[in-house]
Amino acid sequence: MVQRTLLQAFHWYYPGGGHLWPFLEEKAASLAEMGITDVWLPPVYKGAMGSQSVGYDVYDLFDLGEFDQKGGTATKYGDRASLERAVHALEAKGIGVIYDVVFNHKMGADEAERVRVHRVNPDDREEIDPATFEATVLTRFTFPGRQGRYSEFIWDAKCFSGVDRIEDPVEDGVFKLVNEHGDGWNVEVDEEFGNFDYLMGSDVEFRNKAVYEELKHWGRWLMGELPCAGFRLDAVKHIPAWFFRDWIESMRESAGKDLFVVAEYWHADLEALRAYLDLVDRQLMLFDVALHYNFHNASKGGSDYDLRTLFDNTLVGSMPEHAVTLVDNHDTQPLQSLEAPVEPWFKPLAYALILLREQGVPCVFHPDLYGATYTDKGSDGEDHEIEMPAIACLPLLTKARQRFAHGPQTDMFDKPDCVAFVRHGTAEAPGCVVVMTNSTETAKTIDLGQEAGGVAFRDFLGHRDDEVTTDDAGCASFPVNDRSVSVWVRCDALG
16 A cells, blocks of 8 residues: 655745756656655745745736746746646656645735725734724735636735735734624634734635635636645635635535645644644644654754653644644745754654654655755844755655555654664565664664564665574564664565
């Protein structure tokens, strides 16, 4: 049985110039051979910054790099033709395509409108000044380059609940638009700042029935235009849960298949994630934020960190059927908004923990597979040159997931500086013994049972070049190098 392995196929600083779609087309075969089953693409539609846009400043959902808008035709990643070639190449290799869905806000409006607004306390969004006043806002999206193709829907102030800038008078802040859909913000959103409906830009008003139907129309349209295995939902803590509860059900019904859906609810609190899953009838998976922070802290703590606590208070430890596990992503990488990168030395350990265990669906991050270098300003206002090295053993770990991560699992999280787990294999597929340490070279004595007596093992990752043979009772000492991980596999399973 093929186990789902997701690749986040981009990072925040991926070079522009239309290189990503051709890159993925070229890499489709090697990704499949490596064991990647699904590729999460960045937003494929036109952003307000045109070819400079990472994609989260959404302008036109229906412009996949096809229309001359926002300074050009192509997106940062390429034009529509190159996108189509990439997704069809992935599909041909049996790789599912996961699309990034950014519904919270829109940016880069084409026209201004005169409206009435309330001032809002940005630190407590429930404090809405009852007084209203007139202001000019950029909220009318007419998409002149597209000329109504695929959708004739025009977005205007009635489609939004709030903005962060007004003109005449000129003022920045949080402003609630006066509309017919309710006096306050949407419910079933995160409670940070009292109510976290508003995040940025022109905030989409999901209580507007026309908006609700347009977003369903877009999902059906996208699935009809391109191969689609599922969606990654952006910023769901700012979007009413009732909307995605209905939207996901509608998309699956339209697709006629079980789409893979993972949502970004960036919260480390397990109870907050559990509550959100209940609100959406548990129709999706969530990124395991707490596990990422545990990895970050472990990489910073070195040998002082207790490896036995890595899965404490995590989603994968409590609700594994809803957990997408990750090491880093585009928001946690250096110089980004949620910067909390995992140190390179610890990443092989972290990836072994998400790729080779029974629980969760693992997500591999593009720079960890291919490396990345970039320059940007830090919080100190200075330019910083960042190098994210490729993790040398990561391709082997992804292969090991498909070849050896089979059967029931036994954990040996018995020492703070050295932990292990065994995948016992099945009648059809072999298992493995995974040993790791955040300290000095050591070994773990493991009893695999008499049926594994007299069996020779080698480290599939090549970190160790010795061979380990179990005694007649199936017991052996499996070594691991300083601050390293080894994946011990039966020699007769290596081929």
